[in-house]
Amino acid sequence: MGERRREGRVKHASGLIRALSGETLTPPPVWLMRQAGRYLPEYRELRAKAGGFLDLCFTPELAAEVTLQPIRRYDLDAAILFSDILVVPHALGQEVRFVEGEGPRLDPIADRKEFGRLSDEIDLGALAPVYETVSRVRSALDQSKALIGFCGAPYTVATYMVAGRGGDEQAPARLLAYREPELFAELIDRLVAASVAHLVAQLRAGADAVQIFDSWSGDLPPGEFARWSTAPIAEICARVRAEVPGAKIIAFARGAGAKLADFAGAVPADGFGLATSEDLRVARSAVYASRALQGAVDPIALVAGGEALDRAVDEVLDALGGYPMILNLGHGVRQETPPEHVARLVARVRGA
Numbered sequence: 001m002g003e004r005r006r007e008g009r010v011k012h013a014s015g016l017i018r019a020l021s022g023e024t025l026t027p028p029p030v031w032l033m034r035q036a037g038r039y040l041p042e043y044r045e046l047r048a049k050a051g052g053f054l055d056l057c058f059t060p061e062l063a064a065e066v067t068l069q070p071i072r073r074y075d076l077d078a079a080i081l082f083s084d085i086l087v088v089p090h091a092l093g094q095e096v097r098f099v100e101g102e103g104p105r106l107d108p109i110a111d112r113k114e115f116g117r118l119s120d121e122i123d124l125g126a127l128a129p130v131y132e133t134v135s136r137v138r139s140a141l142d143q144s145k146a147l148i149g150f151c152g153a154p155y156t157v158a159t160y161m162v163a164g165r166g167g168d169e170q171a172p173a174r175l176l177a178y179r180e181p182e183l184f185a186e187l188i189d190r191l192v193a194a195s196v197a198h199l200v201a202q203l204r205a206g207a208d209a210v211q212i213f214d215s216w217s218g219d220l221p222p223g224e225f226a227r228w229s230t231a232p233i234a235e236i237c238a239r240v241r242a243e244v245p246g247a248k249i250i251a252f253a254r255g256a257g258a259k260l261a262d263f264a265g266a267v268p269a270d271g272f273g274l275a276t277s278e279d280l281r282v283a284r285s286a287v288y289a290s291r292a293l294q295g296a297v298d299p300i301a302l303v304a305g306g307e308a309l310d311r312a313v314d315e316v317l318d319a320l321g322g323y324p325m326i327l328n329l330g331h332g333v334r335q336e337t338p339p340e341h342v343a344r345l346v347a348r349v350r351g352a
């Protein structure tokens with residue numbers, strides 16, 4: 001077989017997938033949580049035409065365009081599917097609305113009777129436009145770039161399903177977990193199964209990796225964290241891999257802090273996301289050296305820009321460099337971020 005022909009058949013792995021396979025790359029691959037969104041003028045323009053936020057998520061042509069906007073502008077190493085973690089409760093039959101300027105609103109699930117209204121299984125047909133978006137983006141994206149699919153972790157999604165809203169409203173879910181642990185466990189199990197199905201569908205549609213976002217579990221005390229965050233996420237990883245062997249997975253338990261060592265010991269993910277507040281050197285020593293760490297530039301340093309941003313990037317590169325890493329923020333890009341600061345961050349990472 002000629003050299004040329006062989007080359008043509010080899011799929012060259014992107015930097016993100018190589019880092020998730022345990023390679024140390026200098027410079028590391030870079031992408032940002034919430035890299036698409038309201039800080040970008042081209043997003044706001046398209047959003048104004050799309051109607052509601054969920055309409056945008058469920059219109060493949062537009063959702064694919066929004067996914068690609070930050071790649072065109074910044075040449076990032078990975079695109080993340082434009083969707084939301086709350087499409088899962090939607091596909092389980094819970095009413096989900098996005099109220100302009102206020103965030104998500106759901107019909108809260110406070111007791112067994114309300115839990116009984118949920119579907120037993122996720123309706124993947126209702127999410128067909130999401131998987132079509134994945135395959136459109138994968139065809140449009142250069143092979144050197146990875147496409148990341150995602151879901152919310154069961155605990156984080158449950159906080160929205162129980163409270164009916166976001167923000168600092170995790171108390172209703174925590175109360176339910178203490179008062180009716182069997183009911184809460186059933187809700188978490190329902191979400192584990194739904195998350196596995198949703199992630200497998202994204203991987204089969206062309207996603208190269210998936211990230212599990214646990215935005216709120218960091219606040220839990222260790223015993224509750226082990227039960228409602230670590231165990232369900234570990235189960236999702238194992239069940240996804242049973243259906244898609246070799247699937248690449250990033251687990252982001254935001255603000256796990258000292259709980260990270262046990263979390264990373266129990267969760268068989270390829271990479272672990274770190275929040276802004278983590279001590280990165282402590283985190284590095286707490287996780288097997290072959291697993292990639294991802295993070296954790298302060299999104300507020302990205303708003304500030306200038307030399308403060310350069311320093312924030314350098315500190316992350318110094319703390320996580322020399323091992324497999326992915327440069328990201330410690331949480332999503334904020335709406336007030338000047339778009340040119342993202343270009344500065346990418347240039348700094350690449351040593352330009």
Ligand SMILES: Cc1c2[nH]c(c1CCC(=O)O)Cc1[nH]c(c(CCC(=O)O)c1C)Cc1[nH]c(c(CCC(=O)O)c1C)Cc1[nH]c(c(C)c1CCC(=O)O)C2
Pocket residue numbers: 032033034035036037038047053080081082083084085086098102103104150152166167213215332
């Ligand atoms: C908790 C959570 C949600 N959604 C998500 C999380 C986990 C990560 C985190 O902690 O931020 C995850 C998410 N949400 C969105 C993405 C798309 C991909 C990306 O660019 O990262 C991802 C990965 C788009 C979005 N999801 C949402 C928007 C804004 C919608 C708009 O344009 O009006 C976007 C771009 C809406 C959303 N969706 C959610 C909230 C609380 C809100 C309202 C707050 C806000 O508006 O920022 C739930």
